[in-house]
Amino acid sequence: MPEVHFDVGELYSGLVPIDKDNQSRALFFIFQPTTGEPVDEITIWLNGGPGCSSLEGFIQENGRFIWQPGTFAPVENPYAWTNLTNMLWVDQPVGTGFSIGTPTAVSQEETAAEFVKFFKNFQEIFGIKNFKIYVTGESYAGRYVPYISAAMLDQQDKEYYDLNGALVYDPCIAQYDFTQQQVPVFPFLQENANMFNFNKSYMAELEELHKACGYEDYIDKYLNFPPPGIQPPKMFNYTTDAKCDLFSMISNEAFNVNPCFDVYEVNLMCPLLWDITAFPTALVYQPEGATVYFDRKDVKRALHAPEHVTWSECSNEPVFVGGKAGPEQEGDISANPIEHVLPQVIEGTNRVLVSNGDYDMIIMTNGTLLAIQNMTWNGELGFQSQPQTPINIEMPDLMYKDVFKQNGEAGADGPQGIMGIQHYERGLMWAQTYQSGHMQPQYQPRVTYRHLEWLLRRVDSL
Known part of the structure; x- marks a missing residue:
C-alpha cells in the first residue's frame, strides 16, 4: 500500500459481482483475515451516507493501519479489529465508493437482497463456509445493518448466513x-454550552422554541424507563x-462562533x-499538492480498484432511485428499523449493540x-430500567504509549477509566460513549474495541 511503510499482513481487495452472470454490477471489498488467533467468524463493516464508502472505516476507524486527519x-x-476477528469492509449499495453499476434500488429490502447475493459469491471465492457472521456499521448503516442482518436470518441457511x-x-x-435531531438538540446544546458559546438572549430564544414546538413535553413524556407507551408517528416538515x-x-449559528x-x-476547533x-x-481543506x-492511481492499482472510477468519500449522486445524495432518506422507502427489522435481529441473535457518542450532533x-x-422486542416496549451501569475501560493507551515515554510522562498511558454507560435487556446492549463524536472507532478506539469484544462473545459486559 502506498505510503504504508510497514507490513500490513495478509489483505485482499477487489470487485465481486452481485450476480455471477453480470459483471457490470459489483461491490468493492477489502478483506483482511485476523492477525490474532484464527477464528471461524467474519465481521462486516459498513459506513453510511447513504452512499459513503466503507474505506473510511478501513483507513480511519478500525483497520490494520490508520491515517487520521492532520497527520x-x-x-x-x-x-x-483484525486483532480479534476476520474483517470485511464493503462499498455498498451500488453507486458507493469503488462499487460499479447503476443504482436501481428504492428500498433497503432491495439493497439487502443484493448484499446477500454478493456475500455468498464472496464466500465461495474465499472458500468460507459455516462462519459466524457479525454485521456492524455506523450512521446511515443504522438502516443497512438491520436490513442486511434480517435478510441473512430470512435465508435460514447456517452454511452461508449464520x-x-x-x-x-x-x-x-x-x-x-x-x-434523532429536532427533539433532542436543545438539551444537547445546554449540556455542551461551553463549546458553542451562544449569548444568553439567543439561548433564551432557543429554549422558548424548544418549549413552544412541543419538544420539551415530548422528551419529558417519552424519555422514561419504562416508556409510557408508543410514541405518535412524527415527521419533520421543513416547509410548514x-x-x-x-x-x-443551532448548527448555522455554531459556524459564526466557530x-x-x-x-x-x-x-x-x-x-x-x-x-x-x-x-x-x-469543510474540505486541501493544501497545495495534496x-x-x-483516488490516487497507485492506490487504485494496489487495491485492484476500477481505475475509471473517481473515488469520493460520499457519492455525489443518489444511491437510491429518486433520492438525494446525503443523509436525506428520499428514495429509500423502507420502514424505520425500529419498526420490525431491528427487533427481528435482536430476537434472532440476542446479541445486538446500539451505541451513541455524546459529542455527536x-x-x-x-x-x-x-x-x-x-x-x-422480545415482548416488551423499550428498556424497563434506566441505563446507569458505568463502562470502565481498564486497557492502557496502546496508541500513544511511546510518545508518553519519550516525554517522560510516566503513567500517562494507563487505563482510560469510566468512559460511558452500558445497559443490557432482552438481547439488546446499549452503550453511551463519553467524549466521542460520530465515528466512534476513530474518536474512542479503546471503548469500541471493548464493544467488539462483547459482540464477539469474548466478554460478558462492557
Missing part, C-alpha cells in the same frame, strides 16, 4: 429528522415546520486539518435512546 503518514492501529450478532454506532434507526427547525438554527464547527464532533479522504465535504488517497444520544424507547 503526516499512516500508522499501525493497535486497536485494529448471523450471530450486529452492532450500530450513532445510527439512523427512527424518524431521523424529528426523533420551518419555525421549529432548531437543529438548523468557523471550523463540525456537526459530527462538536468539540473540534480551528484550524481545519487536511483529511486524506476529503471529508466532511462541507491528493485524495483512494448529527445523531444525538438522547435521540437514539428515544428511538429505543419506541421499539418493541
Whole structure:
C-alpha cells in the first residue's frame, strides 16, 4: 500500500459481482483475515451516507493501519479489529465508493437482497463456509445493518448466513429528522454550552422554541424507563415546520462562533486539518499538492480498484432511485428499523449493540435512546430500567504509549477509566460513549474495541 511503510499482513481487495452472470454490477471489498488467533467468524463493516464508502472505516476507524486527519503518514492501529476477528469492509449499495453499476434500488429490502447475493459469491471465492457472521456499521448503516442482518436470518441457511450478532454506532434507526435531531438538540446544546458559546438572549430564544414546538413535553413524556407507551408517528416538515427547525438554527449559528464547527464532533476547533479522504465535504481543506488517497492511481492499482472510477468519500449522486445524495432518506422507502427489522435481529441473535457518542450532533444520544424507547422486542416496549451501569475501560493507551515515554510522562498511558454507560435487556446492549463524536472507532478506539469484544462473545459486559 502506498505510503504504508510497514507490513500490513495478509489483505485482499477487489470487485465481486452481485450476480455471477453480470459483471457490470459489483461491490468493492477489502478483506483482511485476523492477525490474532484464527477464528471461524467474519465481521462486516459498513459506513453510511447513504452512499459513503466503507474505506473510511478501513483507513480511519478500525483497520490494520490508520491515517487520521492532520497527520503526516499512516500508522499501525493497535486497536485494529483484525486483532480479534476476520474483517470485511464493503462499498455498498451500488453507486458507493469503488462499487460499479447503476443504482436501481428504492428500498433497503432491495439493497439487502443484493448484499446477500454478493456475500455468498464472496464466500465461495474465499472458500468460507459455516462462519459466524457479525454485521456492524455506523450512521446511515443504522438502516443497512438491520436490513442486511434480517435478510441473512430470512435465508435460514447456517452454511452461508449464520448471523450471530450486529452492532450500530450513532445510527439512523427512527424518524431521523424529528426523533434523532429536532427533539433532542436543545438539551444537547445546554449540556455542551461551553463549546458553542451562544449569548444568553439567543439561548433564551432557543429554549422558548424548544418549549413552544412541543419538544420539551415530548422528551419529558417519552424519555422514561419504562416508556409510557408508543410514541405518535412524527415527521419533520421543513416547509410548514420551518419555525421549529432548531437543529438548523443551532448548527448555522455554531459556524459564526466557530468557523471550523463540525456537526459530527462538536468539540473540534480551528484550524481545519487536511483529511486524506476529503471529508466532511462541507469543510474540505486541501493544501497545495495534496491528493485524495483512494483516488490516487497507485492506490487504485494496489487495491485492484476500477481505475475509471473517481473515488469520493460520499457519492455525489443518489444511491437510491429518486433520492438525494446525503443523509436525506428520499428514495429509500423502507420502514424505520425500529419498526420490525431491528427487533427481528435482536430476537434472532440476542446479541445486538446500539451505541451513541455524546459529542455527536448529527445523531444525538438522547435521540437514539428515544428511538429505543419506541421499539418493541422480545415482548416488551423499550428498556424497563434506566441505563446507569458505568463502562470502565481498564486497557492502557496502546496508541500513544511511546510518545508518553519519550516525554517522560510516566503513567500517562494507563487505563482510560469510566468512559460511558452500558445497559443490557432482552438481547439488546446499549452503550453511551463519553467524549466521542460520530465515528466512534476513530474518536474512542479503546471503548469500541471493548464493544467488539462483547459482540464477539469474548466478554460478558462492557
